[in-house]
Amino acid sequence: MDVAVGDLWMSVHLGYLMVLADQLPGGLSIAPEPTNEERITEPICYQYRAYADQLVLEFNMLKEAMEYNMACPVNANAWNKQLLTRHGITSLGEKALKSIALFCRNNQLIFVDQFIYTTLGDRLFEQKKYLECVSPYAYAENSTALDMIAKILLDQYLKDGSLDQVVTDKEYTLALETSPAYSFLYNYKILRDFIQAEQLDQAYDKLWMLMGSLGFVNAEYSLVLLIDAFDVYLSAKAATRTDTLQLLHQLDIAVKDEAWPSFATNYYACHHNGKELAPDLIAEKLKQRFIYYLMQLA
Structure with a gap:
């Protein structure tokens, strides 16, 4: 182990033991609400952060590094998002990212989990794979991205009458409805399906539901x-x-x-x-x- 890394390791772990023994303030007794924002915290926490960076740079131990950032609960989400950004989220494949997202979900890193799924959605969006990118955006509850996709697909429908790239999977219903524009698109697709199937009483109910949502669309x-x-x-x-x-x-x-x-x-x-x-x-x-x-x- 590099001397500098070894010194940091010693500092981090001795410091952590002192925090556990209440000999050093470290914020472990605080159980803050999850936040995206970075906050000023105790000096020892910045040592955890520096060591987390070293673990990735020297040994490519990403999940282990994230655990060190989690030793500072108040900045766990913010620092781990920064860690992923600094150390190659753009180079990681879908399988690796979903594995990290599962780790985040299991450790209540809500915003990091959403950040990863937004990244997956962005990749697909750049390839204009609108049908495929809806699911990760919905999973991330990214209403801004879903609104953007809805606008594209609603405009496309006005041009060619196509609704082929609209996701109506029940798994994503609640998340999709966090986006008013995508909710309109989602329900409009169902309206058209009812009309095609001549289920006109159901179509009538859907029509009037949509009438009340016109403020969100073209x-x-x-x-x-x-x-x-x-x-x-x-x-x-x-x-x-x-x-x-x-x-x-x-x-x-x-x-x-x-x-x-x-x-x-x-x-x-x-x-x-x-x-x-x-x-x-x-x-x-x-x-x-x-x-x-x-x-x-x-």
Whole structure:
């Protein structure tokens, strides 16, 4: 062992014994809430940190090094994130990173665990593998990254009608719903699936849930849902008078929107076998269907 490393080893371990014997302040009796932020702490803790760096540099003992940083609970998350950043998280493969993430999870290093899964997500995102990167981002509860993916996929849907890269696995439902935009995308995919399966009562419920979330997505989705309602109202037994009147009101507003003519024609054609209709005719068909339901509900 190098003399300098040996001296540091002696200092760290003697210091740790003195902390255990209450002869030296070391913060071991403190049980702080997990935090991402680095805090000023006792001098001995900085020795642990220096020794952790040496373990990685000299012996490539990453998990053992992380354990030394854990001897300073207040900085365990912050220092171990820094340790991974300094010593090659970018060069580690997926299997190695997931092994470290499991170690973190077992040792309550919550933020380090999330940091690792965000790193895995970032790698896939850079390759535009949006379907694959959702799972690690969801596991990391990274709402910012999920919002970003949702925006990309929602914009893509407006261009080509594709929802192929939307994850709806139940395993990630709670985490996905920490991102309002991805929650909208997730539930919109389910709406389209209900429409395709002609499960229109379920589609109706999902449609109105999404109506309440329009503030999180592109403004054009108010037009999307309005046109989707045409198919939902083909046989929506759950429809109410109040909801139907609201759709008629939204239709009156939509046809005055300068985006309506081109958007309505393209979107309607995309979901009705390529059949192009004039925007005025689309508006009239919607109006007639909604009024028909009002008459049934009278």
